[in-house]
Amino acid sequence: MNRILSTQLPEHAGQTVTLAGWVHRRRLLKSVGFLVLRDRAGLAQVVAAPPALAAFPEETVVLVTGVATVNPAAPGGVEVAGPTIVALTDPAQPPPFDLYRPELAAALPTLLDHAPVALRHPRLSALHRLSARAVAGFRQALDALDFIEIHTPKLVASATESGANVFGIDYFGRPAYLAQSPQFYKQMMVGVFERVYEVGPVFRAEPHDTVRHLAQYTSLDAELGFITDHREVMAVVRSVVAGMLDGTGVEVPAEIPAIHFADAMDLLGADEPDLAPAHERWLGEWAVREYGSELLFVTGYPMVKRPFYTHPEPGRPGYSNSFDLLFRGMEIVTGGQRLHRYGDYVSALHGQDLAPYEAYLQAFRHGMPPHGGFALGRERFVARLTGAANVRQTTLFPRDLHRLSP
Amino acid sequence: MNRILSTQLPEHAGQTVTLAGWVHRRRLLKSVGFLVLRDRAGLAQVVAAPPALAAFPEETVVLVTGVATVNPAAPGGVEVAGPTIVALTDPAQPPPFDLYRPELAAALPTLLDHAPVALRHPRLSALHRLSARAVAGFRQALDALDFIEIHTPKLVASATESGANVFGIDYFGRPAYLAQSPQFYKQMMVGVFERVYEVGPVFRAEPHDTVRHLAQYTSLDAELGFITDHREVMAVVRSVVAGMLDGTGVEVPAEIPAIHFADAMDLLGADEPDLAPAHERWLGEWAVREYGSELLFVTGYPMVKRPFYTHPEPGRPGYSNSFDLLFRGMEIVTGGQRLHRYGDYVSALHGQDLAPYEAYLQAFRHGMPPHGGFALGRERFVARLTGAANVRQTTLFPRDLHRLSP
Structure with a gap:
């Protein structure tokens, strides 16, 4: 289909052009009418006699052919005059909210119920573009560091990693579970590629209805071998986060400041095994x-608050070679050095049935390097970046305790 | 960890260097011993007295420090002499097959059972690197065409798209299903971004145990709006496939030849509603x-063999604006133009309960452009490219009727 985008209008001033998009808004005055056309690049103003616009209600998809005409009052300084307008669909039904207003005047559940239309609002689509750019930044940073992208099973035989909150599934008549993270697989793949990452869905049967939890989210995972300790993982996290925040205006220091958990507790005047949300905000x-x-x-x-595969901190019993990254006072990345010796895994799993861990332990039995990695939840990261109050606003089609559609 | 990679040895001839990796193979002669070290870049030869190598069985992870020494007989022309070897793990247990032989001498089920180790074989890891590069080529081609990457729900309320072979799941006490494709979501998102793609897992409860079917595979999906017909989708497929095959030696014509189904049947002297595998091979x-x-x-x-959202071929009743792309005589891409008018969907779904389609139909009710798209299965593509006889060989950890681990 031959067309130019709304943002290309200024290059074509004086020429006959064809635009294609949605009728974003009509404004009908006594003697003149304006049609604002929305395409993937932005908005363009079309001027026509009011009767010519009557047949094209908001959200109807149209082809507009006319002359690109300089008008300093139009968005971009150029509008389309003398248009021929052809609908590519039947006239659209009006959405349950006005997409042309600066803010969508509807409650979150209404917006989520009507996501296929609500997401067309320029503010919402811009947020999800930002999310896509952040994922691209994650990949670019890791590609430059010689990481390989992997795709691992989302159907697993046992709920070994965290145990709780797993979704059960009928797998050809026997029980299976949806993977809560690619943790075991990315570690095994360090044995193959040394440096791996995955961008994929993870599933949590979260029984809590909060602004931070989803039943499915996109986990950005990475893992690398031949490290000395967790600090080399943190250096990779720094590169990745800088890539994800590139162009957003957030400054990422060349070395992100770090504080040990024990020192943080001293500062906070607290003595607990984990940071509460208020602690994170204060820090x-x-x-x-x-x-x-x-x-x-x-x-x-x-150690008591980290998973069994966590590497302890040498010379400081009870503490671990792990880290969280706080962004604006909230955890967005969790990571650390992992155990890598077979014997250490057997000790860490002491008292448990080892059979469900058999494939995982195989990797260690046959030689694994010191390694570590991290995970970042895309939705939570974008919420922190944009100030969205609820992760449901940073997911195209969220899934939670109550919501399974659209 | 300070190290150079095996491929960097030639640049360091005459210098003391440190390599890190797995003991790929030892060869102990009477007066001299060779250790072949494997890292993510390749192999390096280390020369030492045989007793010095006794403590490092195959797959043990080691640090090797020594002098990079020119030896035309060594891989890359430079080997490491006078080494100090330090193990980073306990001595590895020997794998159930020799990773250093050119071919893995084990049956496929054995290799799959021991995937964490088998995948370390240079031929297997090279195949999966090629797979990762193909996915990167898919994304690069679409990014260059202004597509946006999306992530859509894998948990859905109804098995609307194809109906059969879906995995059921207990979703907080009510039934849900694993998504068989992102079809409906990528179409809805054309209404938001015009051009979208997704790389993600799809799930098929395939009751057939064949070399072509998996219970989970990675689907590469794209969809674009404002097309005239399916031929604009085929042009995008051409760019994508060229990107995926870049560097593989396969030539992609500037315009991929096309034949209409009816003409293909004439050539084949057949009269059936679909192509059999033998037909595809012949074509x-x-x-x-x-x-x-x-x-x-x-x-x-x-039309009878394509899904309900397929756009018919104007002026040729019974046929559709759809296509398959055959690569070496097998279908690797399926795509086409979709219906885009609300009324056409209502007609196409005539006689069915529309409630499960409500969110999908919303998009069309509120204005959707003419659009189309396609899907490509990563595992089948890589099988076709590498000549792998079974898609289980092109998946890191395959899932099928019988296999749920590792």
Whole structure:
């Protein structure tokens, strides 16, 4: 289909052009009418006599052919005059909210119920473009560091990693589960490629109805071998986050400041095995005051609060070679060094049936390097970046305790 | 960890270097021993007295420090002499097959059972690197055409698209299903971004145990709006496939030859509503003879064999604006133009309960442009490219009727 995009109008001033898109808005005055056309690039103004616009209600898809005409009052300084308008669909039914207003005047559940139409709102589509760019930045940063992208099973035989909140599935008559993370697989693949990443869905049967939890989200995972300790993983996280935040205006320090968990507890005047949300917020503000950074690593989390494959901190019993990355006072990345010796895994799993871990343990039995990695939830990252109050706003079609459609 | 990669050895001839990797193979002669080290870049030869190598069985992870020494007989022309070897793990247990032999001498089920180790074989890891590069080529081609990457739900409320072979899941006490394709979502998202793609898992409860079917595979999907007909989709497929095959030596014609289904049936002297595998093979050979092309589009498949959202071929009742792309005589891409008018969907779904289609139909009710798209299965594509006889060989950890681990 021969057309130009709305943003190309200024290059064609004086010429006859064809635009294609949705009728974003009509404004009918006494003697003149305006049609604002929306395409994937932006908006364009079309001027016509009011009766010529009557047949094209908002969201109807149209082809507009006319002369690109300079008008300083039009968006982009050029509008389309003397148009021929042809509908490519039947006249659209009006959406349950006005897509042309700066803010969508509807409650979140209404917007989610009508996602196929609500997502057309320029603010919403811009947020999801930003999300796509962040994922591209993640991949670019890791590609440049010689990582290989992998795709791992989402159907697994046992709920070994965290145990709770798994979705069960009928797998040809026997029980299976939806994967809660690619953790075991990315570790095994360090044995093959040394450096791997995956961008894919993970599933949590979250029984809690909160603004932070989804039943399906997109996990950005990476894992690398031949590290000395978790600090080399943190250096990779820095590159990745810089790639994801590129062009957003958020400054990422050359080295992101880090504080040990024990020192953080001292600062907070607390003595607990994990950081509460209020602690994270306080530390986020502290990092801005102290380092001028919206990003802060907290390292050395107590072993009791980290998964069994976590590497302990040498010479500091009870603590681990792990970290979280806080962004604006909330955790967005979790990572660390993992155990890599077969014997250490057998000890860490002491008292458990090893059979469900058989494939995972195979990798370690046959030689695995010191390694570590991290995971970042795309939806939560974009919420933090955009200020969205609810992760449902940063997912195209969210899934939660109550919502299974659209 | 300070190290160089095996492929960097020649640049360091005469210098003391440190390599890190797996003991790929030891060869112990009377007075000299060779250790072949494997890292993510390749292989390197280390020369040492035989007793010095005794402690490092195959697959043990080691650090090797020594002098890079020119030896025309060594791989790359440079080997490491006078080494200090330090193990980073306990001595590895020997794998159930020799990873250093040119071919893995084990049956497919054995290799799949031991995937975490078998995938370390240079031929297997090279195949999966090729697969990762193909996916990167898919994305690059579409990014250059202004497509946006999306991530859509894998948990859906109803098995609307094809009906059969869906996995059921207990979703907080009510039934749900694993998505068999992102078809409906990518179409809805054309209403938002015009041009979208997704790389993600799809799920088929395939009751057939064949070399072509998996319970989970990676689907590469794209969809674009404002097309005239399916031929604009085929032009995008051409760019994508050229990107995926870049560097493989397969020639992609500037315009991939195409034959209409009816003409193909005439050539074949057959009269059926679909192509049998033997038909596809014959047409693949015909395209090589006729056009010197390993790729051939077959267009215009009968409506009765295409899904309900398929756009009919104007002026040719019974046929459709759809296509398959054959590569070496097998279908690797399916696509076409879709219906885009709300009324056409209501007609196409005549007699069915429309409620499960409500969100999908919303998009059309509120204005959708003429559009089309296509899907390509990564595993089948790589099988066709590499000559792998079974799609299980082109999946890291395949899932099928019998296999749910590793």
